[in-house]
Amino acid sequence: MELRIFTEPQQGATYDQLLAVARCAEDAGYGAFFRSDHYLMMGDVSGEPGPTDAWTTLAGLARETSRIRLGTLMTAATFRLPGPLAITVAQVDQMSGGRVELGIGTGWYAEEHSAYGMPFPPLAERFDRLEEQLAVITGLWSTPAGERFDHDGRYYPVRDSPALPKPVQQPRPPILLGGTGPKRTPRLAARYADEFNLPFASVPDTAAQFDRVRAACAEIGRDPADMVWSNALVLCCGRDDAEVARRAAAIGREPDELRANGLAGTPAEVLDTIGRYAEIGSERLYLQVLDLSDLEHLELVASEVMAKL
Incomplete structure (x- = not known):
């Protein structure tokens, strides 16, 4: 099981804060730093100082990190045209030395x-x-050097x-x-x-959706083993109940609710939850x-959870 860090900067974050988290995650040994692609806060928060653009952020991080992979959960297809998005992602991939992943929805x-x-x-x-964007983006990337790409599309014709x-x-x-x-x-x-x-889904719901995707792979003759299977879960880990409660309060949540719906509790509880997702085929969280x-949060999980996987 690989652990990756996932942030929600629309809730209120500067680039410097995101850089600090990305560097901490890299130093602690996490596999990747991902961020959402949103321009408006959610819930009862101010969102100040305002949104940061996902791919502008990742371009900066590409030059200020060296190992950790970088990506989006998930870029909104409504925000960008497929041709310019293919250019942007390819450029950030070059800037990072080949460490970029495109999550898109x-x-x-x-x-x-x-x-x-x-x-x-x-x-x-x-x-x-979205389907046409995927055809254009993958088509542009896979066209051999020196050749031309055309796409006869309803929304995004390419000539x-x-x-x-x-x-x-x-x-x-990689495309997520x-x-x-x-x-x-x-x-x-x-x-x-x-x-x-699969974001914020229970183990039974994850298993059911994974089965649907495996069936869809079988229908087109694709081996489901070629796919990486993953989940996204809110993190709230502490050395004891008091530390769990403090971290839950800091994000406006209740410990019991987080234990039921996220990746929460002591390191032993978190490891137990990870094991349940692993049993139904999840390979990455x-x-x-x-x-x-709270960078100590990342360091705690790295030393007390990730080190024991």
């Missing part, structure tokens, strides 16, 4: 679209656009593209898809994803860290 948060003037189509159209620049990672940076949709999500994952991620000032 339909986009779901209507309020952030209206807050910043971005169109928000109905769900069916968002899925259509005579030189398909440059190329990412460092070949055949491409995820979510709980029962039909189109598994089909898209089977066709395009290198990793399938994204630890959602909400208090970015």
Whole structure:
């Protein structure tokens, strides 16, 4: 089981705070630093000093870290056109020496679209656009050097593209898809994803969705063993109940609720929860860290949980 750090900067974070977390995660031995791709806070928080752009952040981190992998859970397909997004991700991959991963989804948060003037189509159209974006992005990256790429699409037609620049990672940076949709999500994952991620889901719900994606892989003749299977869970770990309660209070949550729905408790409890996800096939956990000032939290989990996996 690999552990990765996952942040939600729209809740209120500066680039310097994110850099401190990324460097701490790298030094502690985590596999990756990921961040959400949102422009508006959620819940009863101010969101100050304001949002940071996901790919601008990752470009900076690419030059200020050396080992840790970098990515998004999940870039919203509604935010960016596929051609420019393929260029951006390829460039950040070059800047990082080949450490970038692209998590991408339909986009779901209507309020952030209206807050910043971005169109928000109905769900069916968002899925259509996501599927076409995936075709364009992977097509641009996989076109051999010196050849041209065309795509006959409804939303994103491409004509005579030189398909440059190329990412460092070949055949491409890993693509993550995820979510709980029962039909189109598994089909898209089977066709395009290198990793399938299920956020904030119970063990039974995770097992059911993993089975749907495995079935979709079988339908197109893909070996499900080619896919990486992962979860994202909120983290709240402490050496004892008092430390767990303090960390839960810092993020406005209750310890019992976090134990039921997240990755929470003492290191022994956290290890037990990780074991239950591993039993149903999860290979990677994204630890959602909400208090970015508490770097000791990351260090504790690295020494008392990750070291024992």
